[in-house]
């Protein structure tokens with residue numbers, strides 16, 4: 269692994285070993301036709317399951333002047349150099365040298381914690397030997413989790429991936445409209461996207477753009493994670509809109525958004541004390557988080573097992589409604605330290 273010198277100040281004192289990959293291999297690298305090579309599922313991979321763990325060959329600042337990366341080339345060990353030069357270069361000779369082209373085509377963004385005293389997270393690009401073989405799709409069937417403590421990335425399924433299916437990872441913001449997505453992919457990666465979400469009639473693309481814009485409005489709401497459940501439990505319109513967002517995410521293949529939305533819905537039903545519907549959404553959260561976020565999965569599993577006794581604010585909103593309260597602030601105390609409930613509630 270070759271790291272730009274500026275990364276050193278972002279590294280922890282001791283790097284952890286990368287977590288182990290799946291017990292049985294979940295994928296192979298194989299021919300993906302006109303896309304070059306790609307990753308393919310070797311077996312059915314359940315939603316939430318780990319697909320692979322990978323460490324970069326190289327990590328560089330995300331923004332660097334033309335030619336800056338070339339200085340690193342002589343310092344790459346021979347095995348890493350072979351692995352790197354086996355990757356695709358989407359850039360022409362008039363744009364940059366081969367090494368820089370490979371870095372541009374294959375680097376994924378990694379965020380590194382700021383060195384002590386600096387307020388900002390710094391953006392770097394990392395080229396991975398395996399992950400860089402994943403081709404793009406405008407769906408979100410996988411999620412990449414970067415762990416700076418082990419300097420490794422783990423790829424998780426966000427829906428069941430079937431044996432033989434290609435495993436994609438998005439290169440760009442897939443909530444952008446089709447025309448912008450295609451322009452960005454052509455400019456940076458040199459291809460015209462013909463994924464199932466792009467290769468459609470214009471009218472279908474327009475409907476998909478509208479759905480994605482609606483979903484973007486949801487996920488960019490301030491404090492999306494902490495404000496919704498209370499508003500949601502308070503307002504029937506909001507509840508309908510949240511369920512609609514979940515349906516849109518499913519329709520658009522944006523499976524990675526499902527866990528956020530399912531969590532909001534489950535918490536809303538918990539505050540309303542609606543056990544049957546809470547269980548459905550909470551079970552979805554458990555399924556999707558199992559590998560990716562085991563702490564959250566455990567929390568929700570306990571709630572599913574016995575919601576009325578383990579969920580501290582079970583039925584809270586329903587009780588407030590019965591008492592006729594319209595505008596309330598949830599108590600904040602050390603015993604109520606869950607950020608998701610530190611919100612003010614308005615409305616009937």
Ligand SMILES: C[S@@+](CC[C@H](N)C(=O)[O-])C[C@H]1O[C@@H](n2cnc3c(N)ncnc32)[C@H](O)[C@@H]1O
Nearest residue numbers: 303304305356358374400401402403404457459
């Ligand atoms: C990071 S590499 C992915 C792995 C690459 N296919 C390989 O053989 O090493 C990015 C390049 O793969 C190709 N690619 C990725 N996704 C594609 C897609 N959806 N359609 C066509 N080509 C794609 C493009 O050539 C792009 O520049």
